[in-house]
Every structure is written in C-alpha cells, then in structure tokens.
Amino acid sequence: MASINTSQLVQWLDNYLQASRFKDYCPNGLQVEGTPTVQHIVTGVTASQALLEAAVERGADTVLVHHGWFWKNEDARIRGMKKKRLAFALEHDLNLIAYHLPLDAHPEVGNNTQLALQLGLQQDKDEDGQPIGIGPSGLIQLGYLETPNTLENVAKKLCQQLQRSPLVVGNPQQIIQRVAWCTGGAQGFMTEAIDAGVDLYISGEASEPNYHYALESDTAYIGAGHHATERYGVKALGDKVAAQFGVKVEFIDINNPI
Ligand SMILES: [Zn+2]
Incomplete structure (x- = not known):
C-alpha cells in the first residue's frame, strides 16, 4: 500500500493551496498531529464527530477537511464536544488536516x-x-x-x-x-x-x-x-492527492441540511 510522510503531505498541500497567502479564521494545514505516515485519507466538509468516527471505522489514518477546528473567537477551553472530538482523534492517532479559505x-x-x-x-x-x-x-x-x-x-x-x-x-x-x-x-x-x-x-x-x-x-x-456548496472542493483535492501520491483517499458526505 502506498504511503507518504505526514509532514511531506502537509508541505505539498500548503504549497499547492498557497496556504500562506491567506489571513484566515483558523489555522490551515496540520491541526492535530497523528501517525507520521499516511496511507489512507478520509475527506469531508467538516471535522465533526460523525466524520471522525466514519474515518476510523474505515481504517483511515488521516482526515482532510474544509472546516477544521480552533476557530478564531471560539472558547479555547477543551471541554464538552471539543474534548470528545480531540480525545477521539488522539486516541486513534488521526492526523487532522484542514484548509479553509485556501480551499475556497x-x-x-x-x-x-x-x-x-x-x-x-x-x-x-x-x-x-x-x-x-x-x-x-x-x-x-x-x-x-x-x-x-x-x-x-x-x-x-x-x-x-x-x-x-x-x-x-x-x-x-x-x-x-x-x-x-x-x-x-x-x-x-x-x-x-x-x-x-x-x-x-x-x-x-x-x-x-x-x-x-x-x-x-x-x-x-x-x-x-x-x-452542499462546499462538498466539491475537498473532494477534488482528495482526488488530486490520490493521483499525486497513490494513497487511498475516500470522500465521505455526512449529510447536513444547512
Ligand atoms: Zn464553509
């Protein structure tokens, strides 16, 4: 199975998406560090608990999203939903990679x-x-x-x-x-x-x-x-990563009526 170093992948993504050009409301790139080697990526619009669980269920080691975590102005404390999400990611050694404005x-x-x-x-x-x-x-x-x-x-x-x-x-x-x-x-x-x-x-x-x-x-x-309007960017990015590195990438659409 093809694999790539996590830091190499993030560097490639930063560069491809020109992440440093943007002043954003959240950190772009690697938001939570997991396993150092990436073999299987799940992409999705938002790093919700449901997406994380679906990723682990499919045996993914990395989650790549448009809406990650740590938004400007949000309560910085790690509690409630945020604690649950973060604990889950750490427990499963998941990399969480997010790009907001660069991916728009x-x-x-x-x-x-x-x-x-x-x-x-x-x-x-x-x-x-x-x-x-x-x-x-x-x-x-x-x-x-x-x-x-x-x-x-x-x-x-x-x-x-x-x-x-x-x-x-x-x-x-x-x-x-x-x-x-x-x-x-x-x-x-x-x-x-x-x-x-x-x-x-x-x-x-x-x-x-x-x-x-x-x-x-x-x-x-x-x-x-x-x-609905933001499904297609991260999906296209996932296709690009799969073509570039040969790693397994699957898009999971967690339905959201808003
Ligand atoms: Zn959005």
Whole structure:
C-alpha cells in the first residue's frame, strides 16, 4: 500500500493551496498531529464527530477537511464536544488536516471553481487565466452562463446537481446571465455582488437582509446550502492527492441540511 510522510503531505498541500497567502479564521494545514505516515485519507466538509468516527471505522489514518477546528473567537477551553472530538482523534492517532479559505479560492480544486463546474458557470479570467474575484481575499467569483436562462431554471439545475432544493429569492422569470458566487457562509457579501451588477448571487446560507436586497435590486439571491456548496472542493483535492501520491483517499458526505 502506498504511503507518504505526514509532514511531506502537509508541505505539498500548503504549497499547492498557497496556504500562506491567506489571513484566515483558523489555522490551515496540520491541526492535530497523528501517525507520521499516511496511507489512507478520509475527506469531508467538516471535522465533526460523525466524520471522525466514519474515518476510523474505515481504517483511515488521516482526515482532510474544509472546516477544521480552533476557530478564531471560539472558547479555547477543551471541554464538552471539543474534548470528545480531540480525545477521539488522539486516541486513534488521526492526523487532522484542514484548509479553509485556501480551499475556497484555489483556481482548480477550490470550492468556488468546483461549484462553477457543477452549474456550468463560466468564470471571468484575467490574462493569466486565473479566475477574477472581488471582495475579501477575492473570494467572490464573477462569471456568466453561456446560455442565459430564467432564475427558475437556474434554480432547478442547482437542485439537480446539488441534490437539495435551494432557497430562491427573486422573480422566477428573470433572465440570468451574469452571476457572482461564493460558497458557504458568504451571504453577507451580497451588496458587493449587487455593486458588480450581476443578475444573480449564489452562496450557501441566507440571512434576513438577503431577501430585501434581492427584491430591491436587480440581483436575485440563491442560498444553495453551506454544506452542499462546499462538498466539491475537498473532494477534488482528495482526488488530486490520490493521483499525486497513490494513497487511498475516500470522500465521505455526512449529510447536513444547512
Ligand atoms: Zn464553509
């Protein structure tokens, strides 16, 4: 069975995802040190207790996620759920590796690019072929539908691809061509999408103001699910790691309706 040194893997990931470029809300890279050799990786959106248990059940030694632990502003004390998760990881010698913003933004395996592939969205690109983003860390992607379609039909396609019915605000018959999107909890950036003059802004979650903004501007809003919009980045990253190092990698989708 193929294997790789844990520190070599993390170094490769840091470099591939350009992790040092980002000012993030959590540490990126190796968050909890486990076994020094990696043979079997489980990938998933969030390092929840359920994902850790599923990983151990499958005999994995490493968990690679988009949402890891140790978030800025969280209570630093190790107690309750946090104690349980950490004790479980240590007891099973699991490596926990997490990449947050670097895995949203990456031009190839990033959540935003991968969501575009799901929906058939063309990304605006600069002269170097890199996707053009606006807003904080350039995380909001701009692009377009090659064939303009109604909001209703765009929502239908989203529903089919993501296997989830999205929250849609706007006139169902509105023609959508220019689109901005940012996976996960980026509903707060909607005004930047409106300023960019797009017909539709897509993110994962929704907040109360999104409703009014969509009705009072020419920009419709779709909340397609935080989890649902962020499944594809870590999955693509896992495929990349498997191809690069030949280690076993499996994606586990722990369902989350939010
Ligand atoms: Zn997220």
